[in-house]
Amino acid sequence: MKKKINQVAKLLFESNYAVVMTGAGMSVESGIPPFRGTTGIWTKYGQPKMDSFSDFKKNPTKWWDDRRNLTIDKHIMELRESLKNAKPHLGHYSLCKLEKNKYIKSIITQNIDGLDLMAGSKNVIEIHGNRKRLRCLSCNKRINLGEYLPVYAPEPCEICGGTVKFDTVLFGEPIPKDIMEKSRQEIDKSDLIIAVGTSATVRPASGLFWIAKSQGTQIIEVNIEKTKLTTISDFFISSKAKSFFVDLENELFANSNH
Ligand code: APR
Secondary structure, X not given: OHHHHHHHHHXXXXXXXXXXXXXXXXXXXXXXXXXXOOOOHHHHHOOOOOOHHHHHHHOHHHHHHHHHOOOOOHHHHHHHHHHHOOOXXXXXXXXXXXXXXOOOOEEEEOOOOOHHHHOOOOOEEEOOOOOOEEEEOOOOOEEEOOOOOOOOOOOOOOOOXXXXXEOOOOOOXXXXXXXXXXXXXXXXXXXXXXXXXXXXXOOOOOHHHHHHXXXXXXXXXXXXXXXXXXXXXXXXXXXXXXXXXXXXXXXXXXXXXX
16 A cells, blocks of 8 residues: 555656545545445435436425425435534545645545535535535525525525525536536646546546546546446555545655645
């Protein structure tokens, strides 16, 4: 493992634009279960219907009522519970330090938990949104909720009168244009991507890896098990997310007092 961490540190020194892309595996050590893989909640409860956005659009009031009355799938209950008290782990703080010291230029996360922002990371693109934000479906205006989580359907957008929902992207919902553009710009600028804790199965987020590869970007995959991404990764590191980032921080800052 030490040798591999040393190799990653060397690639980071040599890279001009390194991007970290994370999935649910990054938050597992903060107590949030992943969806797929051996410890995934969908492995436990079965994969849900993939049409939550069309359900929402058909009847937004029922969507909110179901969440208030807890008439929702077991896996959503378990996920909501785990999100309530989740805090960044040491790996999030190490990643924040890598960004602060410009080893990492940006973080594209598929996670909606906001843990990267809580740890102090700045250039974070939340490609599937953030559970502590509302968003207008028409003009994309976003509202930060802080610790308050609405239980009733929010008022229509004060700017354009559009429907307002959680910022979290539902299955079947397009990723907001501004977010997709920002993510693609980061991929186009990258010469190194470190993919951590993702099964790389959900498009269009996962498609960014294949685009990057086709553009000559090197890909390092960090996961506890191999995935479809492993086939195009330049190398695979079998590690949990937290220890990977803590070891990498130690490797990069061992002889300095950054
Ligand atoms: N450290 C690193 N990787 C881990 C850890 C860990 N501690 N624990 C689990 N993993 C890996 C699993 O092996 C799996 O490959 O994290 C990956 C999680 O995969 P998914 O659960 O599919 O999560 P993700 O890739 O982020 O899913 C993408 O799908 O469900 C939707 O919108 C949801 O954003 C999510 C998207």
